[in-house]
Amino acid sequence: MLHENWKDNEPLKQVKVVHTDAKKFTVSDMLTIGKTYDVVNETEEYYQIIDNSGHVGGYYKTYFEEV
Template structure:
């Protein structure tokens, strides 16, 4: 499965600018002003290795490219 090799990817870095989620609690998995490595990206989501140490997909609105 392709998603199992995502942790080895490095497509750039992003910085978290906010964790203001409307539906889900994002503040446990992302820290404001911390940088994360992008492992995959779609039109709507950025996939990063979050605070849990696993790959998570989040809306692009939480991030700013570095």
């Protein structure tokens, strides 16, 4: 499966967190404002990044700006 190799692949780009104001979920535990993360996969709505837990997580693009 493709997602099993994401942590080992070369990052596509880097993004910086600009806010963690989520309406439905708590993302402030997994994302730090001002920190830069490597994007391992990207869809139309989401970035999959290696977050503060050390695992790959999917987050809305609205939390980030491209570096």
